[in-house]
Amino acid sequence: xxxxxxxxxxxxxxxxxxxxxxxxxxxxxxxxxxxxxxxxxxxxxxxxxxxxxxxxxxxxxxxxxxxxxxxxxxxxxxxxxxxxxxxxxxxxxxxxxxxxxxxxxxxxxxxxxxxxxxxxxxxxxxxxxxxxxxxxxxxxxxxxxxxxxxxxxxxxxxxxxxxxxxxxxxxxxxxxxxxxxxxxxxxxxxxxxxxxxxxxxxxxxxxxxxxxxxxxxxxxxxxxxxxxxxxxxxxxxxxxxxxxxxxxxxxxxxx
Amino acid sequence: xxxxxxxxxxxxxxxxxxxxxxxxxxxxxxxxxxxxxxxxxxxxxxxxxxxxxxxxxxxxxxxxxxxxxxxxxxxxxxxxxxxxxxxxxxxxxxxxxxxxxxxxxxxxxxxxxxxxxxxxxxxxxxxxxxxxxxxxxxxxxxxxxxxxxxxxxxxxxxxxxxxxxxxxxxxxxxxxxxxxxxxxxxxxxxxxxxxxxxxxxxxxxxxxxxxxxxxxxxxxxxxxxxxxxxxxxxxxxxxxxxxxxxxxxxxxxxxxxxxxxxxxxxxxxxxxxxxxxxxxxxxxxxxxxxxxxxxxxxxxxxxxxxxxxxxxxxxxxxxxxxxxxxxxxxxxxx
Numbered sequence: 408x409x410x411x412x413x414x415x416x417x418x419x420x421x422x423x424x425x426x427x428x429x430x431x432x433x434x435x436x437x438x439x440x441x442x443x444x445x446x447x448x449x450x451x452x453x454x455x456x457x458x459x460x461x462x463x464x465x466x467x468x469x470x471x472x473x474x475x476x477x478x479x480x481x482x483x484x485x486x487x488x489x490x491x492x493x494x495x496x497x498x499x500x501x502x503x504x505x506x507x508x509x510x511x512x513x514x515x516x517x518x519x520x521x522x523x524x525x526x527x528x529x530x531x532x533x534x535x536x537x538x539x540x541x542x543x544x545x546x547x548x549x550x551x552x553x554x555x556x557x558x559x560x561x562x563x564x565x566x567x568x569x570x571x572x573x574x575x576x577x578x579x580x581x582x583x584x585x586x587x588x589x590x591x592x593x594x595x596x597x598x599x600x601x602x603x604x605x606x607x608x609x610x611x612x613x614x615x616x617x618x619x620x621x622x623x624x625x626x627x628x629x630x631x632x633x634x635x636x637x638x639x640x641x642x643x644x645x646x647x648x649x650x651x652x653x654x655x656x657x658x659x660x661x662x
Numbered sequence: 663x664x665x666x667x668x669x670x671x672x673x674x675x676x677x678x679x680x681x682x683x684x685x686x687x688x689x690x691x692x693x694x695x696x697x698x699x700x701x702x703x704x705x706x707x708x709x710x711x712x713x714x715x716x717x718x719x720x721x722x723x724x725x726x727x728x729x730x731x732x733x734x735x736x737x738x739x740x741x742x743x744x745x746x747x748x749x750x751x752x753x754x755x756x757x758x759x760x761x762x763x764x765x766x767x768x769x770x771x772x773x774x775x776x777x778x779x780x781x782x783x784x785x786x787x788x789x790x791x792x793x794x795x796x797x798x799x800x801x802x803x804x805x806x807x808x809x810x811x812x813x814x815x816x817x818x819x820x821x822x823x824x825x826x827x828x829x830x831x832x833x834x835x836x837x838x839x840x841x842x843x844x845x846x847x848x849x850x851x852x853x854x855x856x857x858x859x860x861x862x863x864x865x866x867x868x869x870x871x872x873x874x875x876x877x878x879x880x881x882x883x884x885x886x887x888x889x890x891x892x893x894x895x896x897x898x899x900x901x902x903x904x905x906x907x908x909x910x911x912x913x914x915x916x917x918x919x920x921x922x923x924x925x926x927x928x929x930x931x932x933x934x935x936x937x938x939x940x941x942x943x944x945x946x947x948x949x950x951x952x953x954x955x956x957x958x959x960x961x962x963x964x965x966x967x968x969x970x971x972x973x974x975x976x977x978x979x980x981x982x983x984x985x986x987x988x989x990x991x992x993x994x995x996x
Contacts, residue, residue: 461855487857495855501848503912504841507977512845513856517838522866525837526830532838540977557976572852579857 412475414439414583414614415460415491420469422452422459429455431638433469437583442605442615444629444646446622448659452638453618454496457587460616461493462486474582488515490582496591496618498568502561506552509560509571510543511536513578539578546574550604566597573604584608586617590624602628622646634658669813671926676820677882678921682905683831684874686917690906690972691835692867693847695768697899698754698775699875704782704894705750706743706876707883708789711798713739714884723797726790736801740823740880747876748869755868760861764850775896783891794890801884820881827874831914834870841975843867844912897951901925904958910968919970924957 413436422430430452437443445453458464460471462483471479478486487493501509511517517539518524519532547553550570555563560571569589576584589605590598602624609615609628619625625632626646634642634649636658642649649655681703688694712730716723720731734742758770783792801819806812834840843863846853850860883889901924909920932950940946961968 463851463855482859483854484857484859487855492857493855495852499849499852499855501845501852503848503972504844505975507980508841508975509845511838512841512853512858515857519838520842522834522839522870525834525839528833529836536838554981557974557980559974575856 412439413437413472414474415616416472417456417460418470418472420456420459420471421467422455422464423467428638430459430466433635433638433640435633435640435643437614437616439582439614440609440612441630442609442617442628444625444632445616445618445635446620446625446632446659447635447641450637451635453635454587456635457493457585457616457618461491461585463493487579487581490579491585492576492579492581492583493585494569494572494576494587494589496587498565498572498592500560500563500568500571502559504560505557506547506560506563506571507540507543507556509575510546510578511539513575514539514542515579543574543578546577550574564594564597565592566594566601569593569601570604573601577608582614584613584615586615586619588618588620590619590621598624665810665813669817671930672817673820673881673885675922675926676817676824677878677885678902678905678925679824679918680827680878680881681875681902682909682917682921682925683827683914684871684878685902686906686909686911686914687831687834687843687874688867688871689903690911690913690917691840691847692843692864693764693850694759694864694868694871695764695771696868696871697768697772697896698778699871699902700894700896700898701754701775701778702747702750702872702875703879703882703898704778704889705872706747706879707889707894708782708795708879709746709876710739710743710880711795711883711889712789713742714799714801715795715797726793726795727787728789728795729787733799739801740877740884743880743883744873744877747879748873750876751869751872752865755865759864759868772896775899779891779895792891794888794892795883796888798883798887798889800887816885823877823881827877828914830870830874831917834867835912835914847912900958901929901954904954906968907958907961908968910970910972912972913968913970916968916970916972920968923969924954928953928957 415437418434420430420433433456447453455464459466462481466479470477473489473491478489501512504512517532517535519536524532544553547556552567552570560568563571589601593601605615605628617629630645631643632646632649633640634655641658642652642655685696685699688696712728713732713734715731716733717731718724718727754774758767762770782789785791789795802815806815842858846858846860846863854860905920905924906917908924910916932946936946
């Protein structure tokens with residue numbers, strides 16, 4: 408795909424809840440190989456917009472094009488299978504699965520994952536399982552969680568849970584990662600560590616869209632940045648450019 | 663102890679184990695709160711009955727009316743019971759499991775159970791209504807006529823079914839498919855975001871559980887030789903839930919332990935107490951329900967993971983875990 412083509416474009420997205428316009432005509436384009444930031448005051452509609460992009464919530468109207476395909480009508484799981492994977496604002500680890508199992512679940516190509524495959528038995532799916540365990544362990548090693556592989560994910564710290572969610576998403580070999588406040592609930596000392604991992608992923612060619620409140624993280628990672636307020640996009644560009652726009656500053660301060 | 667009582671106990675234990683393994687797959691492993699479980703057992707029982715009985719026009723059977731009456735030889739009625747349980751899971755699952763949130767699914771399934779019982783109770787031409795079916799032929803009854811040997815035969819047939827169901831349940835629970843079901847149980851939204859089709863997953867385990875429940879009903883009806891709406895009221899499902907919760911949700915061994923402790927053990931104890939004529943006639947059965955409720959609450963409060971909790975899966979080559987129980991994939995417990 409040529410660099411000038413957007414990875415994802417959302418056109419005139421609306422999402423209403425009982426007369427409230429949580430997302431009110433948002434159009435954006437996500438360019439590949441970048442970390443795009445999505446910021447704005449509480450209640451701006453950022454998380455709702457993310458959920459609409461990921462298919463967790465259907466759009467009331469609008470069109471979403473991902474890698475040239477109209478995915479507006481697809482369910483969340485179908486979008487994930489096409490390479491668009493989201494994480495959640497609240498920790499969403501599979502608590503009573505181990506860390507390694509959390510990663511293995513996400514793998515899309517295990518023969519033992521169908522009912523028939525399961526009934527055919529271990530010999531049928533063990534080659535896939537062995538390959539995926541190795542793949543998951545190399546991710547765990549890279550993110551420094553290998554010693555924790557047999558711990559229940561529910562017993563991890565907030566930051567470690569975030570890492571598990573990101574690794575889990577990576578097991579799907581995504582093209583686009585949608586991160587909803589990846590630093591929330593994370594101990595400040597680990598925030599920089601996670602930011603470092605995200606930079607590495609970007610340098611490996613992964614495209615990321617992230618909602619984030621911590622502005623120093625947005626400063627460090629995100630270019631461009633999209634600002635939302637009251638369900639609309641009120642500005643986009645680099646952080647430096649946005650700081651010079653009075654309506655952006657006002658919305659953030661007032662909101 | 664006389665052998666008749668023992669045989670009874672073993673067969674009921676087998677039926678309850680089969681049922682609890684099925685409910686564990688649905689509720690314990692997948693988080694599908696199937697409050698209509700007993701309907702699937704009932705469907706299997708009715709199916710096995712009408713598949714093995716002669717038509718209701720036959721001389722000894724004309725006192726009741728029912729559909730079917732195909733006089734099929736064993737094991738076809740049992741297979742039929744499982745098939746009907748699976749087929750019934752399709753329409754119920756497609757209506758209930760698709761759009762509703764998990765807690766509403768539970769309510770919808772409870773209501774389904776009550777509706778199904780009321781319909782069968784009142785629609786007499788279907789399955790003889792409230793009076794139920796009687797004189798259901800014994801499987802292989804014509805082959806072994808001596809009642810004593812027949813008991814052993816029936817215990818053997820039940821044991822074979824338990825073994826088959828155990829085999830299926832173990833393969834499911836220990837597979838990547840079972841892992842995905844557990845992930846869905848833990849967080850359905852997150853599983854969807856990872857490309858898991860939760861409707862399809864729930865439907866698949868609903869059908870498998872329905873088939874096994876149907877088989878359990880077929881085993882039961884072949885032994886009891888009678889089957890009526892009063893034997894499958896919705897509280898029967900609650901007893902099985904109590905068993906899975908007490909035994910250990912998500913663990914097949916736990917489901918078996920739960921089956922032996924609650925429906926078998928607990929109900930036998932109350933039956934014995936009833937014989938001792940303590941208090942007013944309905945005191946003991948009523949107290950039994952109080953105890954079932956307390957049992958569920960007590961375990962959820964003090965030991966939510968049950969007597970035999972779900973095992974932690976440790977993969978070969980993993981760093982050491984400080985835990986007394988370990989599970990090595992591919993090797994089993996050690």
